[in-house]
Amino acid sequence: MWKHNAPGGWHFVSIPKDISKEIRKNLQWQEEGWGRMKAIAGIDHVQWDTAIWFDSKAGTYILPIKAEIRKKTKLKIDQQLNMAVWV
Numbered sequence: 001m002w003k004h005n006a007p008g009g010w011h012f013v014s015i016p017k018d019i020s021k022e023i024r025k026n027l028q029w030q031e032e033g034w035g036r037m038k039a040i041a042g043i044d045h046v047q048w049d050t051a052i053w054f055d056s057k058a059g060t061y062i063l064p065i066k067a068e069i070r071k072k073t074k075l076k077i078d079q080q081l082n083m084a085v086w087v
Contacts, residue, residue, distance in 0.1 A: 001065055001075050011070060011077075012062045015052065015085065020060040023052075027087055039063070040086040043073045052085065 003009050015023070023037075031037050035054030040047060041063055048069060052061040063085060065075065075081065 001070075001077060001079055001081065003077055011065045011067075011075075013065060013081070013083065014055075014058065015061040015063065017060050020054070023061060023087060024054060030087070035061075037061070037087055042084040042086075043069070043075070043081060046072045052087065 001011055001013050003011050027037065031054065035056070036051050037054075039050055039052050041050050042048075046069060048066075050063065052063050054060075055062050069075070
């Protein structure tokens with residue numbers, strides 16, 4: 001997990017490039033404006049409705065992690081984590 005450098009920046013998880021490439025190849029038609037795609041995410045016992053966005057500079061989808069989710073799962077910046085994303 002990483003934090004955007006803007007003041008009050010959002011927290012994100014970058015989906016690995018190989019997985020992002022596969023998602024984009026097969027499901028890009030589902031994207032809405034700005035490369036947004038509806039998704040469901042899960043970390044440990046917590047699951048929530050969300051969306052992923054394609055970051056064309058990085059070549060990956062990014063998933064925002066709300067404060068509520070970070071608190072429930074005790075996530076920290078630069079922490080490696082296992083999670084599931086359904087699109």
